[in-house]
Amino acid sequence: MKIIDINSIPKNPSENDKAKAKLVSLKHNKRKWYVVGFYMTFLSIAAFLGFFYLTKTKNLKVEDDIFQAIYHFEASDFDKALKGEGSHKGFLEVIAQYPYTTTANIDCFYAGIAYMHQKEYEKARSFLSRFKLEDYILQARSWSVIGDTYSEQKNYKQAAAYYIKAARYRPNSVYTPVYLVKAASAFEADGQYKNSYRCYQEIVEKYPNSSYGSGLAIKEVSRLSAFLSMD
Template identity: 80%
Template sequence: MKIIDINSIPRNPSESNKAKGKSISLKCNKQKWYLVGFCITFFSVAVLLGFFYLREAKNVKAQDDIFQAIYHFEAGDFDKALKGEGGHKGFVEVIEQYPYTKTANIACFYAGISYMHQKEYDKARSFLSRFKGKDYILQGRSWSVIGDAYSEQKNYKQAAAYYLKAARYRPNSTYTPRYLGKAAIAFEADGQYENGYRCYREIVEKYPTSLYDSGLAIKEASRLSAFL
């Protein structure tokens, strides 16, 4: 029996042409999608670079506009600092006019502190919660002031949570003991004596030489131990 090599059998010319055409079509489609992908990537990068450029340009302008508001803030005139005066913008207008800029971000911090001084606690929390800082002093303080706002409204549970959040952010011997002390007071006001006790003990054990009086922490921890 003779074995036939199927590769030697002549193929139908029309089928061969179809296969060849299909191969060319797939290759063209592949090249087309590569081109589309390249164009989308190029456009996205261009838009992103344009956004960063415009944001930086706006940030420079915002720095000029916020100068007078900071002056009023430092002078203790918080109403003018927030709303502006004459042709000068206040913090609120700077935030609205220059969103996503570094200056608008710091303006949120100033606005929150200003509203705290005016005893408008909801607004203070709203603006302070929008502030995002890498500086451990300002970021920690913003959370601590949010805690103060909750304390003023007698929501001690939330106050304690924000004081602890401030204390746990980049712990240091200067500010952490102070925030732990505030958390302990808020916990006690909320009836959470054990958590308050733990805050005082943490001050004693981890920050014995801090500016916060460790002797006071020992005394307060001893007092709260009676409730445990």
Template identity: 65%
Template sequence: MKIIDINSIPRNLPENHKEQEVVVPPKRGKRKWYIIGFCVTLFAALFAWFCFYLRGVKDLKAQDDVFQAIYHFEAGDFDKALKGDGIHKGFLEVIQQYPYTVTANLACLYTGIAYMHQKEYEQACAFLSKFKAKDFILQARAWCVMGDAYSEQKKYRQAAVHYMKAARYKPNNVYTPGYLVKAAIAFEADAKDEARSAHEANEQYKNAYNCYQEILEKYPNSAHASGLAIKESSRLSGLF
């Protein structure tokens, strides 16, 4: 008797049945992730180099080069402080040669103040605006000096804006009242501008008044509150 292998018996399949094909996933997906991984690794390496070299080794070189410029600045020789003395670098060259370093950032502050002394107010504002610091003294001071530069150009509205930025940055009993006084003076000077309408002038007088009132309310023990703020707030209250 012949033994029949049941696996060899054909089954009844539907007419539209087709043999399934094995789908091989494309390799493009894996390649994409390899590229992404490589880019991430490269970015991390570049960032580490940036932090170590630019913010570390390069900054040490910048500190050595800027030393003489600071000496000239403190001696009041602002031209040599800015441009160098023929042997040592000035602030401008340090900023250009060591960008993104802590020293170059601080040099922008020195440069802005030096230009203020030379009455080059636009240059002063250009460099002071580049200075960034978390320090509550230096950052506010930079904005205050920018306000002084705008005041010297009789751009009192811009001056008031920067004085208020200084006053609002990490307020304190020591420096904030002084910034508010400067802002009040700038607001009042802007109100007296002939180009201002009566409504604009009233608003600026109110802003000046509010500065003195803030000193009285928040900083009553400051030197500015004892007499100046009381006197000026009383006078300004009758102007609007």
């Protein structure tokens, strides 16, 4: 009969041994996820810096590319400004080739205005709605032009909404009264006479020294006030 050394027989691990093994495993996994997390963070930062560098580089290149397009735009040759001419890129090609650059963003504004002049209102709105800039003149102007596209299509309700959006963006005494007058006209065309009255009244109260504050707005407030009193 073969004698078996009992010490050579595998023993069932005790609860304490199981706990230790589990703890070691958890520590190992934790270290692994720390390493993964570190590399993921590193790659994210690297990707962001790379993206930033590329957009900056593209901005420098594309500014040269669109010089001629801006020239055509200022000359009211909107078709050439949009599509380019010869070796010179137009706004559309710049936007497509260099997305996410500051210049492409500005080109969306130019393209929208160009399409507005060509009476292609859907395209104008498409590009103007993509334009985003922390600038109290151009950003508000883009919304006002979107309002113009709706006004040209006799959608006065939507036109008024965009004029008001422009007027409420960083109010100032130079441009805000202009947008309020546009909004007032659109509201009246849409039969919203009270809202039209409020726009003119706001000009009289807040912007009395503007080009509209001492003349047009006062006359329109008086006219609409008389009209509303008859209701």
